[in-house]
């Protein structure tokens with residue numbers, strides 16, 4: 052399956068809570084090109100996860116429409132994969148069995164010997180790509196936080212998604228692991244080409260990874276700046292010293308400062 056254009060038109064989301072209505076999103080308008088890597092940054096609580104949940108079909112907008120390849124999103128769609136901040140691995144399954152879970156959920160028979168061999172090979176290839184060769188028979192509790200998140204990324208990619216959505220996937224990791232995960236993710240993106248929508252609090256991470264960074268306002272969130280990142284790929288350590296990288300980071304900081312989200316002491 053091929054990645055398709057995403058169109059988000061006048062999308063709004065209001066939650067009805069016991070304390071009253073909470074408007075999370077206000078008139079979000081966006082087009083996302085197939086195969087692009089788009090990051091979303093914004094202040095805490097501005098509606099980033101809400102937007103991703105709507106895109107993933109895990110919730111429905113209270114206004115506007117989201118279309119993927121011209122079809123209105125209504126419910127989880129084939130070809131979509133989501134990685135959350137918490138890895139959500141099943142503790143009683145080995146690493147390989149966790150990665151192969153989507154096949155079982157989609158009804159591919161576990162007993163089919165040929166599928167089983169091919170899929171296991173795919174899982175092992177992915178593990179090798181994220182530096183976890185030989186860890187297939189371990190259990191999640193035997194892995195570090197970074198290793199666990201690598202496994203959950205493998206589980207998403209084994210489905211060969213056309214749209215990969217990642218909600219703060221490195222948010223719970225230490226700084227060094229987080230940096231390594233960025234390099235790993237770019238390698239995987241290069242190999243497993245698909246559209247990526249990536250939510251992060253880190254401006255540097257967003258600029259380093261993306262073709263485009265969308266900056267959201269405070270709640271009710273909407274897109275207040277759409278920045279094209281014109282840094283060639285493959286990106287590496289020296290990209291982070293590039294004047295254009297630093298300019299983009301500065302521009303995004305400037306947006307937050309002008310909104311009063313970031314203040315200097």
Ligand SMILES: Nc1ncnc2c1ncn2[C@@H]1O[C@H](COP(=O)(O)OP(=O)(O)OP(=O)(O)O)[C@@H](O)[C@H]1O
Pocket residue numbers: 066067068073074075093094095096097098099100101102270
């Ligand atoms: N299911 C829900 N019911 C009620 N309110 C909700 C629900 N989900 C989110 N909200 C509210 O919507 C707003 C946006 O939440 P959301 O989680 O999308 O923000 P976010 O930008 O992802 O935040 P963070 O960066 O802190 O993770 C918040 O005020 C939140 O309290």
